Structures are given as structure tokens and as C-alpha cells.
Amino acid sequence: GNSVTQMEGPVTLSEEAFLTINCTYTATGYPSLFWYVQYPGEGLQLLLKATKADDKGSNKGFEATYRKETTSFHLEKGSVQVSDSAVYFCALSRTGGSYIPTFGRGTSLIVHP
Amino acid sequence: IAGITQAPTSQILAAGRRMTLRCTQDMRHNAMYWYRQDLGLGLRLIHYSNTAGTTGKGEVPDGYSVSRANTDDFPLTLASAVPSQTSVYFCASSETGSPGGYTFGSGTRLTVV
Numbered sequence: 628g629n630s631v632t633q634m635e636g637p638v639t640l641s642e643e644a645f646l647t648i649n650c651t652y653t654a655t656g657y658p659s660l661f662w663y664v665q666y667p668g669e670g671l672q673l674l675l676k677a678t679k680a681d682d683k684g685s686n687k688g689f690e691a692t693y694r695k696e697t698t699s700f701h702l703e704k705g706s707v708q709v710s711d712s713a714v715y716f717c718a719l720s721r722t723g724g725s726y727i728p729t730f731g732r733g734t735s736l737i738v739h740p
Numbered sequence: 741i742a743g744i745t746q747a748p749t750s751q752i753l754a755a756g757r758r759m760t761l762r763c764t765q766d767m768r769h770n771a772m773y774w775y776r777q778d779l780g781l782g783l784r785l786i787h788y789s790n791t792a793g794t795t796g797k798g799e800v801p802d803g804y805s806v807s808r809a810n811t812d813d814f815p816l817t818l819a820s821a822v823p824s825q826t827s828v829y830f831c832a833s834s835e836t837g838s839p840g841g842y843t844f845g846s847g848t849r850l851t852v853v
Binding site: 661663669670671672673676716718720727728730731732733 | 744773775780781782783785788796798830832834841842843844845846847
């Protein structure tokens, strides 16, 4: 079956540091891949997505590249801010027909001034 | 503003009581989902519906029921609440077959005492 594995947190960084949150997946076929962000007390929001191999999703300075050869979709940001403190979820879904999304367990990011 | 509305935002419920969590979307998405979020366990799928009139069981369906009488509404019912159902519940929707990602509600925080 489908599964998503994320690095365990919390990840603690100083402001302006480089961020990487690892995500690997197991899936049949060719899934679409997503990163979601959850700020304290809120629901999940779509951060970025990639729908095919070698696609790069980007938004708000965050990037992730769909690597089929390594089944990975690592999230990166060159310079984090305190406002980026949140929980980040990697997810996948199949395209076409009916499907159920699969989420990782989430990685908490804490950014200190 | 297009999106998902969940109600109530929070609730304290006596064990053994019946409770319905409401979820309404205005995006005409075919698919809807209910997740519970617990610390250390991430998001777990309770029930889903790929289209109006159909529902399916997720990872943790016991003690919960759903219905999908129309496209917009997807209520989740706890027939007889137990303390282990204390959690934050999120409703989500998506367009079946589309890699567009999922839209989440703001959640219902339920405490069963």
C-alpha cells in the first residue's frame, strides 16, 4: 500500500538558517506529492505540490522536487523565519479515479529569533 | 470565501452521549474526508466519501459513522462517545481524480469526559 515517511521532529533552527525536512514515499503507480503546513490552532493548508517526476513545487520560499529514483520529496527553504514555525506534513495521492490521500505524521519546525 | 466550514469549533462532551460534527463545503468537490489528529500519531483517516451517496471506512472507523446525502455536507456522528475519542477532528475535501490537493476545515476540538 501507499505510505509516507517523514523525519521526526521537532526541528529547531535559528532565524535565517537553511531548512530541510526529509520525506520519502512508497506508492503504486505515479502519485502526486504535496506538502501541507499547519499553523498553531489551524487546519492544514496546501503549501506546494508536484504531479510528476522531476517537477519542482515552490511557494513562499519553500521548494521540493519530485525524485522518482529515490522516491523522495524533501522540503527545503534557504532562510527560515520565526513565522515559519509550524507543523509540516508530506502527503501523496494517486491521480485519476477514486483515491484516498496518505499523509506523513508531520514534522514540527521551531524557529528561534 | 470558498472553503470548508466545521461546527462546533470545540466541545466538551460527557461519555456515552451522542454527538454530530458538522462539515459543509461550497466548492462542489466530489470527495470528502474526516480525519482525527492526535499528538504523535499525525492524521488518521476515519471515513471518506468519493461522491454523494457513497461512503467508505478509513483507518480508524470504529465508533464513528458518516452520511453523504448531498455534495456539500458530510457529518460525522459519534453514537456513544468514549474518552479515547478526545481529539481534534478535521474535515477535508478534494476533487476526485485531480492532483489539486485538499482543502481542510479549521477543525473541531472534542473532549470526552
